Amino acid sequence: MRLSTYEIILPLVGADEKPIEGYALLVNGLYGAMDVVPKEDADRLQAGNFAGLSAALRERLMLRGHITRKDEAGELADLKLFSRIYKNVQGRMGVGLVIMPTYDCNFRCPYCFEQHRLKKGQDWLDNTMSDEMIEAVFAALKDYKARGYVVNGCTFYGGEPFLAKNIGVVKKIAGKCREMGLFMGAVTNGYDLEAYLDFMEEYKLGSIQVTVDGTAELNDRRRLHKNGLPTYDRILRNVELALQRGVTVRLRVNVGKENLHGIKDLVDDLKARGFIAKEEERAKEEAELRKTDLKAKTKRGVFSYYFKATTDDAHPEKNISEQDTIDEMMKIGFTAEEAVARQSQYDMIWYRMNNLFKKESYPDFSPAYCGAETGMLVVDPFGKIYTCWDVVGKDDQVTGYVQPGMSRFLWNFNKAKWRTRTVDLMKACQTCPHALICRGGCASRSSNAHGDYFREFCGEVREIFAFVASRVAGREWEKRCAAAAAGEACMDACAGELTLSLAGPASRFTNAERETIMSTTSQKEIFDIVKATAFLPEPAEAEK
Structure with missing residues (x-):
């Protein structure tokens, strides 16, 4: 009997940001089991003193996978089993469709990861997806659907997909999406959105992601128009117009050393412009509407904003950590929970864990970091297919092609390489406690760090997970204790089992x-x- 190879032991942090004395959190990164135990028992586990545990606790921790009779190879066999099941049952048939009408862009952001495309010249950039190519792409998609693949949505991407001069080609693509019943969204810089206001309503555009990097002076230096024009005020004016037409807007803020301390000014400006108050009013209105219709929506779109540490490969000295953004938000008055909700790398873990506490589903066991390793399909204006939008325009990363006159996708060996970049096949990840939490990390970041897309990239995952898990589990534990103290619930022997565990289901297989x-x-x-x-x-x- 031994402590699982995939075991993570963390402190519990309460809503007051103070440690919860006398208890610890056990997380099994393989089976997804999360349990609260007395701190002294956590110490016994780390010391290998299993005989010092009560019989009931020892049995519980064995059943949930925290302690095991399996050797390292036996646990790794379970990791590979889960991965095989995921790839063939859950993760095989979904398609994350991304279409690039053009590589051209009216911005020249200094940290853009698509800088390489500028070397191909303006004539190349000016190309847009032809009518014949649009027909071929959607014929291939219909073939995919006929063979059982699930295609639910399409994201417009670039370059800048919503350049005013390209509205004709965007409408043709959107018309095909509408024929297939696809939800439509876009990643756009927002500068030319006023040319797309009628388009948003006609084609029922669902959501857009728009980026600003601070208030006017900061943003206009980082979100740089190619002609040196100011961008900030125009972007936010267009965001408001999109919201008025029912489009959901996620405002992204890329943060580096240059604008880290501008977070407060930006938040204050968003408040001054009415975005925050209007969103609160919209949320209240929707809550009222949903008392009689659970699917009711307001006429105004949902507004949110979040922060993401910039990765500037050309100027790494300007980069900051994801934790820096959390620290800055808390310094200016955000609670830890509010800060996490506004930081994309932290929010995902917080959201997943809170869902697991409902015990309505088993912990996720995907071995793939993102859609690039499962079903993402990025089609550029020339019909070249990529599996990751971070590598578009790089000919050595093309995974397939679309050809006019044909109604199917043509793949090359690169597709197989990307689809096998999963933790069960990455030697450095196989016995890592964070294997199914990190999932090998971002391939693009791995390439930047190691010169190899197929190496692991750990990044800050351990620190991010520890920060979030300690707090979200601590708050859940406090809620359960408070309910028990008020007589609303009984703190029985299983009260510390915060989630379901995959250890039981794994044992069902012969x-x-x-x-x-x-x-x-x-x-x-x-x-x-x-x-x-x-x-x-x-x-x-x-x-x-």
Whole structure:
């Protein structure tokens, strides 16, 4: 009997930002089990003193995977089993469609990761997706859907997808999306949005991501128009116009050393311009509407903003950590919870954990960091396909092609390479406690750090997870204790089990079933075994 290879032991932090004395959090990074135990028992676990645990606690921790009779190879076999199931049942059929009408852009942001495209000249940049290419892309997508792939939405991307001069080609793409019933969104700098106001309503554009990097002086230096024109006021004016037309707007703020201390001024300006108050009013209105109609929406779109540490590969001395953004927000008055909600790398973990506390689903066991390793499909104006939008325009990273006159995608070996960049196949990640939390990290960042897309990139994941997990679990524990103290709940022996665990479901497979899952080339055969063992809640839904 030993402590799991994938075990993480953390302190609990309460809502007052003080440690919760006498307790610790156990997180099993393989099975997703999260348990609160007395601090003295956590110390015994770390020391390997299992005999010092009560029989009931020892049994509970064995069943949930925190302590195990399996050796390292046995646990790794479970990691590979989960990954194989995910790839063949849950993660195989979804398509994250991204279409680039053009590589051209009216901005020249100094930290842009697409700087390489500028070397190809303005004539190349001016190209837009032709009518024949649009037809070919959507013929291939229809073929994909006919073969069982799930295509629910399309994101416009660039360059700048919403250049005023390109509204014609964008409308043609949107018309095809509408025919297929696809939700439409966009990543746009927002500068030319006034040319797309009628388009937003006609084609029911769902959401946009727009970036500003501070108030006017800071933003105009970082979000730089190619002709030196000011951008900040025009962007925010266009954001308001989009919101008035029911479009959801996520305002992204890329933060580096240059603008870190401008966060407060930006938030104050968003308040002064009415974005915050109007969003609060909209949320109240929608809450009232949903008392009688659960799907009701307001006429005004949802507004939110968030911060992300910039990765400026050309000037790494200007980079900051993700934690720096959290620290700055807390310094200017945000609570830890408010700061986490406004930081994209922290918010995802907070959201996932809170959902797991409901015990309505098993912990996620995807071995892939993002859609680049599962179903992302980025089509550029020339019909070249990429699996990651960070590498568009790089010919050595093309994964396939679309050709006019054909109704299917043509793939090359790069697709297989990207789809196998998963933690179960990355040697450095296989026995890491954060394997199914980090999932190997960002491939693009790995390339920048190691010169290799297929190496691991750990980044700040350990620090981010520790910060978030300690706090979100601490708040959940405080809520449970308060409910018990008020007589609303009983703190029984299982009160410390914050989530479900995959250790139990994993034990349902026979050795023969495991061998079949790991060796068969039949997706149906794997699905049938998963369904028979009830490994996933409602597996038929996962298949759809």
